[in-house]
Amino acid sequence: MSLIQMDFSSTALQRFTTMEVFLPDIPVPEKGFRSLYFLHGYHGNHTDMLRRLNLLKYAEQNDIAIFMPDGDNAYYADFPERAEYYHQYIGEELVQLTRRTFPLSREREDTYVAGISMGGGGALRLGFSYAGTFGRTAALSGYMVENEAFDPVGHGTNAFKALDDVMMGRQASLFSFGFPGAALVELPKMYLTVGQEDVVLEGNRQFHRSLRMYDLPHVYREYPGEHNWDFWNDRLGEMFDFLNGRLDSLEEE
Amino acid sequence: MAIMKFDIPSETMGRQVTFEALVPAESLREGEKLKTLYLLHGVQGSYINWITCTNIYRLLGTRNLRASNLRTDGVHTRSLCGQDDAGEAVKLAVIMPSGGNGFYHPIPAGPDWGRQPNMGHQHDYEAFIARELVEKTRQMLPLSRRREDTGIAGLSMGGYGALYLGIKYSDTFGFAGGLSSALLTQRTRDENFVEGAFFRQPEFLDLVFGGFDENRIQNDVFANALILKHNAGTAGVPLAETLPEIYFACGEQDPLLELNQKLDEDLSRVEIPHTFETHAGAHEWAFWEWGIERILERF
Numbered sequence: 001m002s003l004i005q006m007d008f009s010s011t012a013l014q015r016f017t018t019m020e021v022f023l024p025d026i027p028v029p030e031k032g033f034r035s036l037y038f039l040h041g042y043h044g045n046h047t048d049m050l051r052r053l054n055l056l057k058y059a060e061q062n063d064i065a066i067f068m069p070d071g072d073n074a075y076y077a078d079f080p081e082r083a084e085y086y087h088q089y090i091g092e093e094l095v096q097l098t099r100r101t102f103p104l105s106r107e108r109e110d111t112y113v114a115g116i117s118m119g120g121g122g123a124l125r126l127g128f129s130y131a132g133t134f135g136r137t138a139a140l141s142g143y144m145v146e147n148e149a150f151d152p153v154g155h156g157t158n159a160f161k162a163l164d165d166v167m168m169g170r171q172a173s174l175f176s177f178g179f180p181g182a183a184l185v186e187l188p189k190m191y192l193t194v195g196q197e198d199v200v201l202e203g204n205r206q207f208h209r210s211l212r213m214y215d216l217p218h219v220y221r222e223y224p225g226e227h228n229w230d231f232w233n234d235r236l237g238e239m240f241d242f243l244n245g246r247l248d249s250l251e252e253e
Numbered sequence: 254m255a256i257m258k259f260d261i262p263s264e265t266m267g268r269q270v271t272f273e274a275l276v277p278a279e280s281l282r283e284g285e286k287l288k289t290l291y292l293l294h295g296v297q298g299s300y301i302n303w304i305t306c307t308n309i310y311r312l313l314g315t316r317n318l319r320a321s322n323l324r325t326d327g328v329h330t331r332s333l334c335g336q337d338d339a340g341e342a343v344k345l346a347v348i349m350p351s352g353g354n355g356f357y358h359p360i361p362a363g364p365d366w367g368r369q370p371n372m373g374h375q376h377d378y379e380a381f382i383a384r385e386l387v388e389k390t391r392q393m394l395p396l397s398r399r400r401e402d403t404g405i406a407g408l409s410m411g412g413y414g415a416l417y418l419g420i421k422y423s424d425t426f427g428f429a430g431g432l433s434s435a436l437l438t439q440r441t442r443d444e445n446f447v448e449g450a451f452f453r454q455p456e457f458l459d460l461v462f463g464g465f466d467e468n469r470i471q472n473d474v475f476a477n478a479l480i481l482k483h484n485a486g487t488a489g490v491p492l493a494e495t496l497p498e499i500y501f502a503c504g505e506q507d508p509l510l511e512l513n514q515k516l517d518e519d520l521s522r523v524e525i526p527h528t529f530e531t532h533a534g535a536h537e538w539a540f541w542e543w544g545i546e547r548i549l550e551r552f
Contacts, residue, residue: 007256
């Protein structure tokens with residue numbers, strides 16, 4: 001597995017930014033490598049994924065390119081007043097830049113977004129907004145609060161609101177931006193896992209109920225554990241099983 | 254322009270290796286392929302030298318911006334190039350590997366444990382740069398596979414390496430550029446001994462060059478150019494089709510000037526096309542700053 005640290009100029013963030021990349025060493029498949037955009041949590045940065053997680057092992061076992069961008073503490077949301085569009089950065093600019101720079105599959109079925117805590121909530125919302133791009137999303141202890149007050153100025157950090165919006169079709173205009181006809185595309189398959197001693201447990205349970213209410217295919221798993229790296233390392237194997245389609249028959253269990 | 258630090262496993266080196274790449278990733282168009290320059294460092298250096306000691310990032314950015322404008326402005330494209338988009342790579346990526354102190358040859362590394370080749374007792378810099386690195390970067394990055402879009406250059410030990418590898422592997426490289434190239438000979442081996450400079454010890458040079466000989470061909474720049482010319486003649490192929498564009502330059506105050514002038518004379522004598530330039534300067538970064546700009550212009 002090749003490790004790449006890449007520094008480059010981002011239009012959506014109006015700055016130079018950085019990311020870490022795992023690239024498989026096997027010959028490139030005809031349609032390109034599968035790709036996973038993996039998002040870090042609050043207080044962290046992209047190097048967390050190298051220092052605290054054993055992602056490399058799964059990247060090697062699954063021959064998948066993994067992109068670990070730096071998302072600041074921005075909840076992967078857009079902040080027009082600061083000219084920082086993190087949501088758009090991940091969902092549009094980063095996907096395009098990585099696809100033009102590296103030999104990646106362009107297919108939705110081969111493109112995934114996942115994350116931890118803040119990155120988990122971000123991954124689910126990105127999956128809703130860019131359903132034509134991402135075939136699967138995964139949230140490990142995703143930070144999701146069912147509270148309008150959490151998103152007071154409408155940055156779109158609230159996953160419940162994002163879900164309601166997408167189901168109400170209110171984001172149809174967002175969908176059609178760059179993806180004509182994408183409003184007809186089904187939502188990505190979803191995987192949510194959370195520790196039973198985690199402060200975000202209740203938010204995840206509620207989100208699970210919301211997904212059920214809307215009859216959306218997803219895998220939801222609770223395990224003993226807290227909001228920490230031990231829990232996330234333990235869940236990586238199952239997350240990759242989901243990304244590989246091995247849990248599809250267990251959806252909505 | 255993106256600056257990328259790669260850590261990749263290498264079979265020819267028998268270890269994990271690091272290299273740096275400058276890639277105009279942000280402005281890539283769909284399906285666009287880049288020209289590529291492999292850029293080699295000198296003795297006691299590494300992949301980081303060209304970035305830390307020259308203005309290459311800014312020079313390359315300016316060059317690629319100009320290339321972008323040529324491509325996107327149809328009027329300029331036609332008036333300056335006489336043709337519309339011909340599908341040839343214009344923008345340039347630069348790949349900077351580490352060559353240790355091995356003069357870009359296969360050299361011993363670590364103790365010989367009696368295992369298979371490259372498992373702890375050899376670093377094959379030659380195969381790594383000329384074959385494995387080229388192939389792997391072409392797999393990982395959107396690089397043109399055309400010979401005329403692929404060049405190699407370097408300074409001092411790397412200048413020698415670029416001329417040597419560029420000519421020997423002329424099926425891969427269409428351009429070979431050397432700055433202050435360390436074109437060492439039997440005489441420099443015998444006479445240039447300097448106390449304390451390990452790379453001027455005869456024992457060290459014998460180790461990395463496999464010994465010197467007036468008739469040696471396997472790692473001599475001029476000998477490899479002669480072989481290329483001979484093979485082209487035998488096959489009835491125009492020399493220009495197999496020989497890379499050869500460019501080399503040396504500082505007028507550089508102790509290596511005489512050796513570079515000798516290569517210029519030798520190549521001229523046998524009518525092998527090349528360009529040799531001298532410029533004010535010694536064996537120093539100020540000269541290589543001038544030189545890299547010349548190489549980016551020519552390639």
